[in-house]
Amino acid sequence: MKVALLYPGIAMGGFARGVRPKTGYIQHGLCHISSALKKEGHEVSLIDLRGLFGWEELPALVKKINPDIVGITMMSMDFDAAVKSARIIKETKDRIKTIVGGIHPTLMESELIDNPHIDYIFKGEAEITFPKVLEGLIEGSIGSKVITGDKPDLDRIPFADRFLFKTLESPWAPCLRMPFITSIAGRGCVYNCNFCQPAERKLFGARVRRVSPGRFMEELEFTKRNIGLESLMIHDDCLAEDVKWIEKFLTLYDKRGFRKPFVCQARADIIVRNPGLFKDMKRCGLAMLLIGFESGSQRILDFLKKGTTVEQNYKSAEVCKKLGIRIFANYMLGVPTETREEALKTVEMIKKIAPYTPSPAFYTPLPGSNLFEYCEKNNLSLIKDHTEYKRNPTTPKIKGIDYDFLNKALEATTKMSRGLRFRRKIDKMKVRRFNRRLTKRHPSPTL
Numbered sequence: 302m303k304v305a306l307l308y309p310g311i312a313m314g315g316f317a318r319g320v321r322p323k324t325g326y327i328q329h330g331l332c333h334i335s336s337a338l339k340k341e342g343h344e345v346s347l348i349d350l351r352g353l354f355g356w357e358e359l360p361a362l363v364k365k366i367n368p369d370i371v372g373i374t375m376m377s378m379d380f381d382a383a384v385k386s387a388r389i390i391k392e393t394k395d396r397i398k399t400i401v402g403g404i405h406p407t408l409m410e411s412e413l414i415d416n417p418h419i420d421y422i423f424k425g426e427a428e429i430t431f432p433k434v435l436e437g438l439i440e441g442s443i444g445s446k447v448i449t450g451d452k453p454d455l456d457r458i459p460f461a462d463r464f465l466f467k468t469l470e471s472p473w474a475p476c477l478r479m480p481f482i483t484s485i486a487g488r489g490c491v492y493n494c495n496f497c498q499p500a501e502r503k504l505f506g507a508r509v510r511r512v513s514p515g516r517f518m519e520e521l522e523f524t525k526r527n528i529g530l531e532s533l534m535i536h537d538d539c540l541a542e543d544v545k546w547i548e549k550f551l552t553l554y555d556k557r558g559f560r561k562p563f564v565c566q567a568r569a570d571i572i573v574r575n576p577g578l579f580k581d582m583k584r585c586g587l588a589m590l591l592i593g594f595e596s597g598s599q600r601i602l603d604f605l606k607k608g609t610t611v612e613q614n615y616k617s618a619e620v621c622k623k624l625g626i627r628i629f630a631n632y633m634l635g636v637p638t639e640t641r642e643e644a645l646k647t648v649e650m651i652k653k654i655a656p657y658t659p660s661p662a663f664y665t666p667l668p669g670s671n672l673f674e675y676c677e678k679n680n681l682s683l684i685k686d687h688t689e690y691k692r693n694p695t696t697p698k699i700k701g702i703d704y705d706f707l708n709k710a711l712e713a714t715t716k717m718s719r720g721l722r723f724r725r726k727i728d729k730m731k732v733r734r735f736n737r738r739l740t741k742r743h744p745s746p747t748l
């Protein structure tokens with residue numbers, strides 16, 4: 302069958318302006334679906350809305366590809382663009398089937414079930430079941446609008462088809478050199494933070510599944526041969542949680558001569574408990590850790606069910622500084638019930654930690670999480686349309702929170718010292734030449 306996969310990710314940066322972008326992150330879910338479908342002999346192409354100049358380009362592209370089915374992925378904030386795409390596809394060629402999948406359809410079937418432009422809603426993971434859906438379409442044997450996917454063994458599915466996206470992945474940290482690639486070693490998260498769970502458990506199940514370190518290295522080697530690899534981001538929710546996995550991975554990464562800078566996520570409690578592990582990671586290339594510090598108030602950390610302490614936040618930052626690991630600090634202000642004093646404790650904590658990259662958020666109630674339910678029950682949410690389901694501190698999210706005060710508080714956390722600005726400048730200078738040269742050489746993506 303002819304399948305088009307559609308990435309609707311314009312809620313943040315919008316459509317292309319002036320020139321089609323040569324860089325952008327890839328969507329791993331679609332890349333995995335693409336390789337699973339190609340393995341079964343289907344023809345797969347991509348419609349990336351970020352590469353279009355506007356909605357008016359979509360009908361012509363759909364006519365040109367002329368697919369039998371379009372598969373649309375969707376985070377909550379992509380809802381409007383995804384649903385509009387489905388409508389345009391149906392208006393362009395009514396015979397084309399549309400199917401939506403990803404975290405939002407998995408959690409919020411009720412928002413899509415009556416949509417006349419969507420033929421199927423796919424819940425869960427797709428590598429095993431989506432090819433079967435296509436077989437069912439050929440045979441005319443699909444009876445239900447809602448389909449649930451089986452969970453694949455991650456060691457038995459093909460590598461993500463990175464070539465689906467014609468753009469280069471661009472590093473978002475000044476210390477990372479191109480070719481930069483992102484990767485995901487596992488699915489699911491063992492923790493119970495109530496600003497996230499149980500949403501992810503509904504998508505990936507209660508157990509975390511991780512590809513074996515050997516298979517992960519095979520994928521890196523394959524990618525290095527075909528795209529190049531000078532730096533790496535491992536996107537797992539909390540990679541450092543699996544100490545044994547990391548140890549095996551480090552041995553292989555080192556043995557096979559990688560030593561390329563990599564970044565991943567960790568938690569304050571894990572860092573404090575395993576400083577030796579992070580020393581080894583640093584030796585093998587760990588350039589930066591993304592740490593969810595969240596709050597400088599213990600009451601708020603407990604309210605969020607984070608399972609860490611403020612003391613661990615401070616100590617983990619000390620460990621990183623001692624080892625020379627850059628810190629990308631995730632933290633949030635405006636949690637329901639948070640007082641001004643508690644918000645100021647977060648400000649004080651971030652100022653003391655002085656992260657390489659401060660990444661503040663206004664707490665945002667995300668569908669499928671326990672805290673979302675709490676906000677619904679107490680009528681606290683100010684979110685009016687789906688594009689506001691982004692954590693960036695731009696629009697007010699929760700009733701009763703003084704966002705003018707928070708904006709000022711936030712400013713105090715993002716001011717960088719001269720020393721830090723200098724360090725970032727040096728980092729940028731070291732990679733600029735390579736990144737510019739590579740981007741310049743890269744052809745503009747063809748549609």
Ligand code: B12
Nearest residue numbers: 313328329330372373374376377402403423426427691692
């Ligand atoms: C990598 C990642 C990113 C990357 C890349 C994002 C991207 N667009 O790909 C970056 C760092 C840029 C990012 C940013 C954001 N992210 Co993010 N991100 C992730 C992360 C860690 C991994 C996603 C992933 O690739 N998973 C692995 C793949 C294989 O799974 P998958 O994509 O779900 O796909 C499978 C199934 O869902 C299904 N499927 C998916 N699509 C489709 C389509 C069809 C047709 C079918 C049949 C099936 C199907 O099949 C796939 C294969 O089995 C997840 C958490 C997680 N563990 O999943 C959060 C997550 C997706 N992100 C989240 C959020 C909120 C964001 C931000 C909005 C944060 C913010 N700033 O506010 C931004 C949005 C940026 C943007 N413009 O898209 C939330 C989404 C929650 C929600 N309800 O929408 C998640 C779940 C994290 C969380 N729990 O809070 N993110």
